[in-house]
Amino acid sequence: MLIQLHNAGKRFNRDWIFRKVNTAFVSGNAYAITGPNGSGKSTLLQVIAAALQINEGGIEWQLQKQKGLKGIDEEEVHSHIAICAPYLEVIEEMTATEFLQFHASFKPLLPQMRIAEIINIVGLQKAANKQIRFYSSGMKQRIKLAQAIFADVPILLLDEPCTNLDASGYELYHQLIEKYCRHKLIVVSSNDINEYDFCGERLSILDYK
Numbered sequence: 201m202l203i204q205l206h207n208a209g210k211r212f213n214r215d216w217i218f219r220k221v222n223t224a225f226v227s228g229n230a231y232a233i234t235g236p237n238g239s240g241k242s243t244l245l246q247v248i249a250a251a252l253q254i255n256e257g258g259i260e261w262q263l264q265k266q267k268g269l270k271g272i273d274e275e276e277v278h279s280h281i282a283i284c285a286p287y288l289e290v291i292e293e294m295t296a297t298e299f300l301q302f303h304a305s306f307k308p309l310l311p312q313m314r315i316a317e318i319i320n321i322v323g324l325q326k327a328a329n330k331q332i333r334f335y336s337s338g339m340k341q342r343i344k345l346a347q348a349i350f351a352d353v354p355i356l357l358l359d360e361p362c363t364n365l366d367a368s369g370y371e372l373y374h375q376l377i378e379k380y381c382r383h384k385l386i387v388v389s390s391n392d393i394n395e396y397d398f399c400g401e402r403l404s405i406l407d408y409k
């Protein structure tokens with residue numbers, strides 16, 4: 201997977217959030233987008249996810265095929281991406297099992313993974329059949345992470361992935377990235393070093409103002 205931005209710029213009304221972003225995101229690497237609150241990290245992540253359109257420049261998404269890279273349409277990008285972000289709501293009426301089944305009906309799970317096993321791995325076995333609306337905020341974050349990390353797609357986008365997690369949650373997060381996401385293209389948007397310490401590539405949004 202290759203995502204390339206050419207002189208990409210995004211504004212809301214008259215305020216430019218970033219301009220002249222020239223960068224490539226490549227499979228197998230992990231990237232951190234850093235910057236203070238309100239600087240535009242989530243906005244750039246949503247541009248990469250094709251959830252927001254840029255106002256200048258270009259962006260290309262290319263998928264690895266047997267015969268090399270093949271461009272994909274903007275409308276198709278979402279099917280190759282899994283995302284965990286504070287603004288993505290969980291379906292509160294569902295149980296963890298139902299929620300993961302629902303997601304798996306759109307995007308397959310990693311090969312050989314079963315839903316009960318995933319729920320065990322993220323430490324929610326006792327709450328597997330409880331409606332998510334009765335979960336604590338840390339438990340909700342664990343199921344959101346599970347939904348994204350165990351999806352069999354080449355791009356994993358993580359916006360503040362350890363929000364509400366305790367120390368064991370941070371540890372779990374690092375284990376999951378290490379064990380299940382090595383081959384993926386990972387982009388983390390965060391200003392907490394503990395969320396992006398494994399990212400070899402770093403991009404400060406303040407360099408694009």
Ligand SMILES: Nc1ncnc2c1ncn2[C@@H]1O[C@H](COP(=O)(O)OP(=O)(O)OP(=O)(O)O)[C@@H](O)[C@H]1O
Nearest residue numbers: 212213217235236237238239240241242243244391
């Ligand atoms: N839909 C929108 N319409 C207008 N302005 C917006 C919109 N979405 C975001 N913004 C503005 O764009 C700027 C960047 O917001 P963004 O959420 O990308 O920042 P961030 O770096 O992710 O912040 P945080 O660290 O607080 O999550 C902010 O000034 C925000 O108010």
